[in-house]
Amino acid sequence: MNLTDQQLIALLRDNARMSITEIASRLKVSRTTVQKRMEALEQEGIITGYTVKVRPGVESNRIRAWMSVTVEGTKATSIVQKLRADPAVYTLHSTNGKWDLLVELRSDTLENFNNILGRIRLIEGISNTETSILLSTHKA
Template sequence: MDDTDRQLIALLREDARLPVVALAQKLRVTRATVQNRLARLQREGQILGYTVRLKPEVEAGRVRAMMSIAVEGNHAAAVRRTLWGHAHVVALHTTNGRWDLIAELRADSLEAFDKVLNGIRQIEGIANTETSILLATDKA
């Protein structure tokens, strides 16, 4: 990955819906160059997909939390696959120390959140969890 690839990715992070022509203009390269780079980055697995970012007010009523997860033995890969398939897991991080994984969770209500927690705790290979509900978020 070179500087042009990194600049292309930065532009896509800002707005993944930018047309190829606009990306080419901003990068000062041809449209074909952008198309070829995008195809290569996707083929090589550098770009896994495109997403939508919502204004915080859109999800203001939702419950957000961070769940720290300890995994039994060598079940980490299976637990991660299962969590990635879970509709309420919006981010998943591996870490070191006491916890093996940290999952960012979202649910529509406390009642729904309680069901999410109970369901995740039943996943085979999860030894222990600790969850903190996010009350507010400050961004730098």
């Protein structure tokens, strides 16, 4: 990736719906250059998709939580596959230290949230979990 690619990605991270014309203007390159660089970044797997950011609090009754997970032995790959397939798992991170995985969970009700916790705790190879419900988010 060159500097133009890095600047292009930064613009798309800020606003993935920005027009090709606007990106070209900001980068001081042609529209064709922007289109070719975007296609190349997609084909190389650097850009894997485009998304929408939703303002916190807009989604009503959304319960969010962080679950820290300890994995037994060498079962991390299997556990990650099972967690990735769970619709309640929003993000999944490998970590170092006391916990092996950090999982962001989302649910619409406390009852469903309780079911999610039970389901995840039953995954073979998970030896311990600790969950904290997110009460509010502050911009850094």
